[in-house]
Structure formats: structure tokens, C-alpha cells
Amino acid sequence: MASMTSLLLGYDIGVMSNVEVYMGDQSITDENVEFLMGITKVISLLGSAMACWTSNRIGHRRTIILAGAFFFIGFLLMGIRPGYFYLLLGRLFVNIGVGYALMIGPVYVAEISPAFSRGFLTSLPEAFINLGTLLGYISHYVFSKFRQDLGWRVMLYVGAIPLVLLTFGVLIMPESPRWLIMQGRLGDAKRVLVRISDFEEEATLRLAEIKEAAGIPEACNDDVVKVTKQSTGEGRWRSSSVYHMLLCAVGMHFFQQASGIDTILLYSPCIFEKAGITSHNAKLLMTIAVDFVKTMFILVATFLLDRAGRRPLLLSSIGGMIFSLASLGTCLTVIDHSHAKVKWAMAMCITSVLSYVAFFSIGMGPITLLYSSEIFPLRLRVQGCAIGVAVNQVVSGLLSMKFILVYRAITLGGVAFMFSAIASVAWLYFYMLMPETKGRTLEEMGHLFGKYTRWRSTAREMEMKRNNDATETATRGNNA
Template sequence: MNVMAKAEKKISSAFIYFFGSFGGILFGYDIGVMTGALPFLQADWHLENAASLVGWITSAVMFGAIFGGALAGQLSDKFGRRKMILMSAIVFMVFSVLSGVSPDMGEASAYYLIIVRMLLGLAVGAASALVPAYMSEMAPAKARGRLSGLNQTMIVSGMLLSYVVDFLLKDLPGEWAWRLMLGLAAVPALILFLGVLRLPESPRFLLRKGDEAQARKVLSYIRKNPADIDQELASIKETAKEERQANQKTSWSTLFSGKYRYLVIAGVGVAAFQQFQGANAIFYYIPLIVQKATGQAASSNLMWPIVQGIILVIGSLVYMWIADKFNRRTLLMVGGAVMGLSFILPAVINWVMPNMNPMTIVVFLCIYVAFYSFTWAPLTWVLVGEIFPLAIRGRASGLASSFNWIGSWLVGLIFPIMTASMPQEAVFAIFGIICILGVIFVKTCVPETRGHTLEEIEDQGTNRGRVKASNPEN
């Protein structure tokens, strides 16, 4: 025990926060890596005309993530955040390698890769849920507000890293290129595993298990003021007590009772719109989009994902600068409106000017990514974290996350099918209309959370429920 304590005490808060951030890099790398691998995989396995298989291979990770996040949340309450992050890293490593060594068995290879990537998705969903939760429980209260922006920055940095790796490997023989791109995802997973091995367990989990002495010891490693430790322990105990009482009094049906329905619809709706607006269609398929627009081979267009990645990183930094200067609703509505127009205008221009430069659509996609990166991308999870009352927070947050992953999976699945049957401009115009519907949804259904306490936000939902109850025709 003394050896463990000495080993743990050497761990700095910077080390803990770095590996919390590194979890975001791992998540982002896997989101982005298929962008560059897909053109080579299509050519190697002759899948150019197999839109549904391409959609399933790309979206299989998101399908697995739908279940991975929910499963990891429940298991982490039983076994601890740290152990489940370690387990997720192992699963990630194993199935990344298995993706890279996929056997070449004709059409059966595609089904093998789909299944392997679904299992990989369990780890992706788990990491996306566990790492921010662990970080929020380790960080001091004054730093938690910045963690959402920092986590988003690390995710898009991971995406940019994967785009750069894809670009560097593009001149390898086709079969080796996509296999190395997918297999190298095991490297950041290994780094995460080795780093988390040295981390202590979350004080909140330790207290929940009745180990107050160890929780105090862990807090002593990352808090400088002993008085802060006593105050934080008391706060954690009180919050845990309130959550136990809330969980005993609530069920899934409670989410849609008159008192909470307004806030649940708002939070889950924003999480769903974030994905159904089509951002992942760009992130997963930008080389194929450029190929269809210009006729150039997708494998020669791997600079475009890097451009998108740079825009995403810059946008995430812009968000961290403006996050507390503008209302959440204002940023979401402005961002959604510009995103919608960025999708709709190429279709309008192409209709008016049939000889439109084919790269026009790519320029508009860059505008979309820029506004998405500092509005809907980070703000969705800021709002979801603020909008749900304590009594329903666990279930409602899980529901919002599930709808977000469902949207991500469906967009990844259906985009190649849609572009195989209609012009690209028309497909993006459909996503543009969804963006505009998202703006209307925010305007009419989402309360402002910036500058309001959680209690004030809950009162908005309660008052809205009362109004609806007294005016059922509304």
C-alpha cells in the first residue's frame, strides 16, 4: 500500500489532465482515420459500386458506440472509471489490429471488417463517455467549465492527426496503405493504457464504495489546500446522497412527465440535430466528395481532410475564447443558419449556373466546418451538461448520447447510398434543410442556460410544464 501511495503521489495534476485529454485524441483519431483509408480499401476490395457495404464499413464504429457508452457507464459505477478506461484501451488496441489484418476473402472480408469495427465501436463509445467523466471528477470545480472546450480541442486534434497519418501513408501500395492506417490506431490506445496505469481512481467512485481514506489521499495529490479537500469531500457526499434519492424516485417514464418533458426534449433534440445536420458526412467522406465533384481519384485528395482538420482545431480554439461571451442559443442559431446556407447555396447556384466550378461545393463545405467547429460541435455537450435536472440527469444524458450516436451512425451509413442515387448538391441541400430545422428547434424549444444556475434552468422546465398542462391544445 505504501509503495502504491508513493507511486501515486508522484503523479502531477498536469499528468492526469494530459491523459484525460489524450482520451480525446484517441477518440478523434478513430473518427478521422477511415476518411483516408476508405479510398484505398474500396480499390483493394473492388467496392466502388457497393454503396451499402461502404456505408456499413464506415458507420460500424458508430453503431457499436451506441451500446459502448451506455454499457461503460453502468460498468464504471461497479468497477470504477480507471479500470473501465483501461479495459476500453485494451479492446481498442485489439480490434484496431484486427481491422488492419482483415483477411482478403472477397465479399466476406467486408462483413468481417464490419463486425470487427462494431466491436471496436464499443471501446470508442466507452472512451467517449468514460474519459470526460473521469476528468470532471478529478478536476477542481473552477476548471470544469473549460474541460468541455479542451476535450473538443483534443478530439479534433486527434482527427487532424489521423488525417496527417493518412496523407503520409498514401503513397504505399494500396493494400498496405489502408491496413496501416487502421492498424496504427492501436498506438494511441497503447499510450492511453500505459498512462492510465499510473493514474489513481476517481475520488467520487472511492467515496461511493465507502473508501473515504483513499478518496482523501487521492484528493491530496491534486488539491493544494487541505481545507478544499474537506469541503470537496463533503460536497461529493451530499451530491451522491441526492443522486441516490433521485434515482430511487425516478424511472424512464419520469423523463417525459410534464415537469421534465420540455428540458428532455430540448437536450436530446440538440444532441440528435448535431449529427443529423450532416457534419460526419464531410468528415468521413471528403475525399470521395471531392472525387465526385472533380473527377480526381479520391486517394489523391487526402490534403482536403487535413484542411478540414486544421479548420476544426482553429474553430475549437475560437470557441474556448468566445464561450462565455455569447449566449448558447445565439451561437447555435447563427452557426446553424450559416451551416444550412453552406449546404443549400451550392444546389441553388448549380441550378442557376449549371456550369458552376465543381470546387464551389468544397469551398462551401469548408465554411460549414468552420461554423460547426465553434458552435454546434462543442456547445451541444455544454448544453446537455447544463440542461438536465439532477433527478433525471443520468438517464437523460445517456438518452442524449444514444441519439447522438444513432445520428452519427445513420449519416455515415446512408450518405454513400444517397450520393449513389442523386446529385451531391441535392444530398447536401437535404442536410441544409435539417440545419435550418435545427435553428427553428433551438429558437422555439431550447432555453438559454448561460449565466443560469441549474435550479433556474429546472424552474424553466417546471414552469413550461405547468403552462402546457393548463393549455393542452398548445
């Protein structure tokens, strides 16, 4: 149910991908669309900041309700009548909801999930984003057969259906036990942990770990206790482990967008047109195919995250993205410099796009939200995740606003090569900085961070091993 807000985010992406078709205002230009797609993403920063404040003050569950409310108002405004003004106004509300959804959904799921299945459960918001996008594309394809003004309204109002399910679902959702403990409500937290744990002993163990992370003495068993400011999320950031966490989380969100995923998906019709697909329906069907592949591979990733681990999947994912983007850039460059149709290059363009989204979905897509929502300490989790989401939306907004200008200057093939180079930097960045978190509880994350590079970590391990071997040898000599 917490992931339902992500479904709304995905549906909005799918519906808005062909926004100019239903505008009813023929004066709309490429610059209008570029501004609409870019500035509204930046507005989602306000949603992230608001979600950060409300989740600490009124709880994660009520914050999820607020996210749904912003989506509802936005869809309602966009459907009042066709036109650029109502579309822009509605998208301002929708993107505040986007900021809420990207931050609160993964944090809530991470905080109620046990360590052994947290990867699967916390990747569900990303899977729901893609499912929502696929439904948005299908909705666009179906309702494009309707009269223009009617099809636009129906398409938007269908997006309100998940809000009805979310409204009833929130009534049975428990509050995050970690937030309850931060408020000193130990009795309520224990009752929630008993509900979401297999055994009462497991709930007791998890309660003790969270109390220790919140700075509450283990011997304290009162239902309500007074907590410090540090426990309520107003703790300090000045520690090497927190800086390391920030580098990983911010880098994850930055490189997810800087490697081109939103831009390539948004402007994929331009690529398909280069590949010889010119009719509107054919391009829309290809867009549906791309999102279908993306959704299927994210579902595969959800079952691998708790088995293979975050680090191997992420590095494999980025490696595949580098190859796919380089292949796409090569094929687009060949097409640009050929006077006749090059069928193999056209086919490889489509294959490269599908390969790119498949590799993205197997690692970079779901791991970004998962990793940033699980690594921060209890007192800083909401703020840390909000910072990551803010970076994500700023980079996505800037790329969306400037993409047309950039690809006119360096061609589509040049843009693909640029994204491939950025992905190569991302691979090195995560290879050096990213520790594995599979199977660790949220309270154990602090022990994994603070070593800024892999080679330093390896050097320390080798030094410790040499010291242990020396000690063992000396002991054997003394025994002899």
C-alpha cells in the first residue's frame, strides 16, 4: 500500500509522455514542453522538503496520505479543461506529490521490513513506478481513440482510482515502529513489531536494537518515555560514517539521472523516428514495449537483491548500461552520416534502447531508492533520503530542460556517448565507495561506512590479517 504512491508517479510519467497531443492548444512549442517537463521536476524539491518535515512531525503513515492528496488535486486541475495554464498548475501539485512519494514510500517500507527481505520489499516502489508508467502508456493508447477533450479527461481521472485503494489501505497500515520509538511511544512500537514479525522473540530483539539506535536505555520498558532531540531526527551530521553515507546516497541519485534514464525515456520517440518508426501509433507501441521490458527486469531484480546483493547487481547493471549507450551512440552516428537507410543500424538502435533499460532496471533503478533509504542512521534517515531525492530531481529537471539544446549541438549519437562516459565514471565511483548491505539490519549500517575507498578497506583487512597471522605464529612458537 505504501508503494501505491509510486504507482501514481509512474502513471503521471506515462500520461505526460505525449502531453502535446491532448493539449487542445496548438500554440504549444517544444520550449513549452521542455519547460513543463523540467520546471515541474524542480518543484518536487518542495515536496521532498515538506515530506521530510511532516514525516518527522506527524508520522510516515499520515505523510503517505498527504502524498495521495497532492496527486488527487493535481489530476483534478489538469482535467478541468485542456490548455497550458491548467496543465502547468496541475503539474505543480502532482510534482509536490512526486517529492513526497519518492521519499516517504521507500523509507516507510525499509523501516517495517526485516533484514532478510528488505531488498525485495523496498524495491517494490520502483517496480510500482514502472507498472504505473506502463498503465499510463496503455491508457494513452486506449483513450486516444476518444474525442480529444473527453479522452484527455478520462485518461487523467483514471489515475484517481489507485487513490481510492490507498485511502482504504492506510486505515489498516501500521505506523513505522522506528518513528514511534523516536517519539518515545515504546508500547505502540512493540505492538507494531509484534504484528509485522514472525515471532514475539524476533519483535523483542528488533525493539532492543531500535531502542539502542535511538539512545534509549535497554532497561527502559515504559510505554511512553521522553526522548532527546538527537533521537527525534535533529542529530549531528559530523561523522566520517555519515559523510560516507551521503557520498553513496547522493552519488546514487546523481548518476541514476546523469546517465540519462529519464531523458532517453522521455525523448525515445526521437530515437525511434531515427530508426525508421514514423507513425504515432507505432512509436507509442514501441514506448509501451520499452516500459514493459523495464518493468519485467525490475521484477527480476526484486528477487535477486536479497540473494546476489546490492553491489554485484549495481556494478553489473552499470556495465551493461555503458555498453548499450556506446552501441546506441555508434548506430545513431552511422545513421546520421549515411545517405541511404542502414537497416542493421536502425535495428540496433531499438535493440540498444531495450538493452539499456533492461540493464538499468536490473540494478541502478531499484537499488537507488533501496540503498538511500536503508543506509542512514535512525536519527537522519528521513533527511538523508530527502537530500538524495532532491539531487535526483534537480539533475533530472536540468537534463529535461536542456536536452533539446544539447542534442541539437552534438546530435543524438553524441548525447548517447556522453551518457556512456558518465556511466563509466559512475562504475568507478561505486566500485570504490559502495559497501554491501545485504542481510544487515538498519541498526548495523553504521559499522559498514567510514572507509571511503575499497582499496583502503582492503588494505586494512590485509593489515589485520597479517597481525593475526603474526600473533598466531608467535602463539604456536610459545606453545612449542
